[in-house]
Amino acid sequence: MDSSPPTKRRRETKSEGTNENDKSSSSPVVVFAHGAAAPSSSDWMLRWKDMLKNALDAVEVVTFDYPCKLITISNIYGLGFTDYELTCQCHLKYWGFCFFKDIAGGKKRAPPKAEKLVEFHKDIVKKTTDKYPGHPLILAGKSMGSRVSCMVAAEVDIDVSAVICLGYPLKAMNGAVRDETLLQLTIPVMFVQGSKDGLCPLEKLEAVCKKMKIHNELYVINGGDHSFKIGKKHLQIEGSTKIKLKILLLRVFHHLSLDVLKESDPFTVWGFS
Known part of the structure; x- marks a missing residue:
């Protein structure tokens, strides 16, 4: 008897089982937006894309370029x-x-004003959720991308589990504090900021975090600039290494994944400052 058909069926079953869309629905999908200084293909974005995917066990980290x-x-x-x-x-x-x-x-x-990028960003999000129905959605962004991500998350027609802001540009070019969107959010937010970030004075962000009505966490990278780059002198003073920093960030993302996906009170177990 010819056994070819069963063999073929077994191969098809194996292939279907490895499809990304078949990954556990508890795995989040992340939409990761770039900042104003570099596109999604920049080394910085590629490194953090991999870190987000591995730390969150994401089914996919979707990146894109704003139409500029x-x-x-x-x-x-x-x-x-x-x-x-x-x-x-x-x-x-x-x-x-x-x-x-x-x-x-x-x-x-x-x-360009962040408000003008919201519709394009929302389009990317909707396409992503259509591709991965049932998966928790996390919006992440670098600088300008984090601000637009928060604007998208504030939309009532977008179901977002959490937002990760990497280098949030709280201070406008004229020095004004841009906190309106943050105060409107109704979902958990995590901020990762360098202590030497000129676009986001820590004392101002801490004040905003206290006024926010939702759970939020601020993780400070001591000595880090807007892109979290730390000078060698500061690393020596702090007794830290870039490897140690990466491990701490992975732990933060791991806790984010556990808390958000279990739908428990998020951000309560992080304990990083």
Whole structure:
């Protein structure tokens, strides 16, 4: 008797069992948004994408690029940037809207308003939830991406389990504290901030956290800047290492996963400051 059909069926069953969509529905799906300084393909975003996926045991970490145009090196020079500015600000990867210089007015344009990116971001979220129905949804973002993520999470038609803000840009360019969206949130939020982040003075963020009506946690990376980079001198003073820092962050994300997915009182067991 020909045994080929059963063999074929067994192979199909094995293949179906390894499909990402068949992963336990308790595994979250993460939508991870980039900041104003670099796209989703930047080294920073790729590293944190892997960290989020592994730490949260996520079925997928979805990244994307906001609809903004990149600027070429020749255009940067043509708009009057110096070698120093090119080296310090652009690194050949940064987004044009951060540094674009209006030829007529001679002024650099600010990044696009976060509010204008919400609909595009929501579209990505809806496509993701359609692909992974039943999986808890976590929104994560770097800098501007974290602010837009919070705006999306505040929408009544989006079912979000938690938000992870990496380097939240609390302080506007004019110095104003942008806390309106944070105070509107009704889901758990975790902030990871560098103690030397010029875009988010810790004392101001701590004050906002106290006013927020939902569970939130602030994890401070001592000596870290807006992208959590820590100088060697500070590492030596603190007796810390980058490996130790990564382990602590993994533990934080692990607790986030456990608490949110069990639908218990989140953020109560983290204990990091």
